[in-house]
Amino acid sequence: LGPVIWGHLDFPHQLQLRGVITRALHDVEVLVRKATANVLHEIAELVFDARCVPWLVLMSERAMTDPEPQLRSAAMTLTWHLAEHLPNAFLGDASQGSRYLRRLPDRNDPIFADVYLLQCKLLPVATRLAEDRSPSVRLAVAAQCDRLCDALGDHWSSVVIDVLLGLLSDPDERVRCEAVMCVPRLAGIVLLSTPPGASVSEVSILEALVPASIRLQKDTVPVVRVALASAAGELLTLLVSLQSRVEDTHIPDHMDGAQESFRRYKKQVDERLIPLVQILLNDQDPEVTSAALRAVTNASRRSAALPHGRNRHQSIGNEDDSASVTSLHSHASRENRQPVFLPVLSEVQVLRLLPTLTELADGKQWRVRQSAVEIVPALLGCTQKLETRTEISKLCVRLMADNVDEVRRTAAECLCMGGSSLGSHGEDASSEWFHRIVVPVIRECAAHVNSKQRLLSLKMVEIILLNGACPSKWKPTDSPGGVGSDSKVESATSEIVSIALSLCDDRIANVRLNVGRALETVLHVLSLDDLATVAERVNRQLVTEQGGVDAPHDRDVIFYAARCASRARQLMEEQGSDASSAF
Numbered sequence: 001l002g003p004v005i006w007g008h009l010d011f012p013h014q015l016q017l018r019g020v021i022t023r024a025l026h027d028v029e030v031l032v033r034k035a036t037a038n039v040l041h042e043i044a045e046l047v048f049d050a051r052c053v054p055w056l057v058l059m060s061e062r063a064m065t066d067p068e069p070q071l072r073s074a075a076m077t078l079t080w081h082l083a084e085h086l087p088n089a090f091l092g093d094a095s096q097g098s099r100y101l102r103r104l105p106d107r108n109d110p111i112f113a114d115v116y117l118l119q120c121k122l123l124p125v126a127t128r129l130a131e132d133r134s135p136s137v138r139l140a141v142a143a144q145c146d147r148l149c150d151a152l153g154d155h156w157s158s159v160v161i162d163v164l165l166g167l168l169s170d171p172d173e174r175v176r177c178e179a180v181m182c183v184p185r186l187a188g189i190v191l192l193s194t195p196p197g198a199s200v201s202e203v204s205i206l207e208a209l210v211p212a213s214i215r216l217q218k219d220t221v222p223v224v225r226v227a228l229a230s231a232a233g234e235l236l237t238l239l240v241s242l243q244s245r246v247e248d249t250h251i252p253d254h255m256d257g258a259q260e261s262f263r264r265y266k267k268q269v270d271e272r273l274i275p276l277v278q279i280l281l282n283d284q285d286p287e288v289t290s291a292a293l294r295a296v297t298n299a300s301r302r303s304a305a306l307p308h309g310r311n312r313h314q315s316i317g318n319e320d321d322s323a324s325v326t327s328l329h330s331h332a333s334r335e336n337r338q339p340v341f342l343p344v345l346s347e348v349q350v351l352r353l354l355p356t357l358t359e360l361a362d363g364k365q366w367r368v369r370q371s372a373v374e375i376v377p378a379l380l381g382c383t384q385k386l387e388t389r390t391e392i393s394k395l396c397v398r399l400m401a402d403n404v405d406e407v408r409r410t411a412a413e414c415l416c417m418g419g420s421s422l423g424s425h426g427e428d429a430s431s432e433w434f435h436r437i438v439v440p441v442i443r444e445c446a447a448h449v450n451s452k453q454r455l456l457s458l459k460m461v462e463i464i465l466l467n468g469a470c471p472s473k474w475k476p477t478d479s480p481g482g483v484g485s486d487s488k489v490e491s492a493t494s495e496i497v498s499i500a501l502s503l504c505d506d507r508i509a510n511v512r513l514n515v516g517r518a519l520e521t522v523l524h525v526l527s528l529d530d531l532a533t534v535a536e537r538v539n540r541q542l543v544t545e546q547g548g549v550d551a552p553h554d555r556d557v558i559f560y561a562a563r564c565a566s567r568a569r570q571l572m573e574e575q576g577s578d579a580s581s582a583f
Helices: 002-006 011-025 030-046 050-064 069-091 110-129 135-152 154-168 173-192 199-218 222-247 252-281 286-300 330-334 347-360 366-374 376-380 386-399 405-425 427-446 451-466 492-501 509-520 528-545 555-582
Strands: none
Touching: 011 030, 011 050, 030 050, 030 069, 050 069, 050 110, 069 110, 069 135, 110 135, 110 154, 135 154, 135 173, 154 173, 154 199, 173 199, 173 222, 199 222, 199 252, 222 252, 222 286, 252 286, 252 347, 286 347, 286 366, 286 376, 347 366, 347 386, 366 376, 366 386, 366 405, 376 386, 376 405, 386 405, 386 427, 405 427, 405 451, 427 451, 427 492, 451 492, 451 509, 492 509, 492 528, 509 528, 509 555, 528 555
């Protein structure tokens, strides 16, 4: 009941309640002390009287020395939470509620000295917990270094960076994992709170934390290298986003410093992060390789919105303090933004990664080969030239001949859906990708001697039509056959439908039956002319299958062809009636 009644008590009665809570924090029962730590965490938000702050600091120091590791971990959470609410306590304005955080006062403000002195007492709590004998306590510190830095302000950033540096070389692998995952979050807080061109914070955090993180590439524990791969992707996204922010800066006084910042960020990406990702892509452990591939994929399709720095909006009503002590991947759960497919890697960086991805395509683990091709749509969004996109497409084409069905289907899907990642480059880029690369590959598969490749071409047609991946711009071309050699294909949809219909007379029954089965699933997206073409060609297939003595008479082919033709006629009637009613 402490947090409930705290705000309704005057100071003398708060003193009495503080005595009760203090005794409870010294209770012999561990459960009582744990419950008391939670109460202190909530009361820290409700304090708008500076006279209560020294007592809360004392409680943090008491929890830091508790024999129970969970209580010491709670002391870390209480430390940054109290530091976050110190301005509220000294300003004493409760009009906007406890979930409204005020900025630290200016250095010239008389209140700043009081806040600073209390921070001097809070920070040693965190530094001492970072050297705790229990790995779980050090894990809690590693998970919350970023929030501690955010709460304390710029003047303590270097101290928090030193704490995290020590945790990166911790003997416990879980602590190292959490520490390296915290690096991009801490870097985002420090760098985004630094005006473009102000290099002091940039140098200290990039030159200190990035090399220390890279050294973990030789860690003997695979899960640490997996965490490093994820952190590298986050850092890659952050630094490229910061480059964009510098490019958008139009303040004359900062132009020289801004250009220096741009070069510094680019150097970190080109000379450290890209080589690190290449090394991790060649890691002997498939989990590390897959994590590195995911990191590059995420970095290539991350939201353009930068994470919030220290000058974020004051309200924290949408944050969840229960997520303070988190697991390795917990930070992703706090992401509420929808990803936007915008280029992050440069074209030169993409070309540097291609040889490594090509080597992975020959790997023994089929899941690694699958992960290598899943990165294609993300990489395409970072390219400008058709030559580069053609080189990327070769990775898909190569794995479309893989022995594992799942790898073949994934490669085909990535090739077909690659044009959707080119939307930011304009409709002409998507049309060029489809016309110059996708359609020729589908034609080649449809004419392949291997029936699995011909089936794959039907799957590609289905993927494209169901996902609306056909470009609206299309250059009319001659039909490849199956509908009429002198006909002109007037749309991308008609082009690939004609390719699928060309397999109606395939010598393998499994291919013929899949023509009707695949087209039936996409009839609802076809135009009236395309429906008529499908109905006419599938009816001819039925006549061929049900013909004379020499006819195949395959029941499965007849079943799917009849169902496709019937559905096509039904949709034609519906579209015809809709057109008539419109007039």
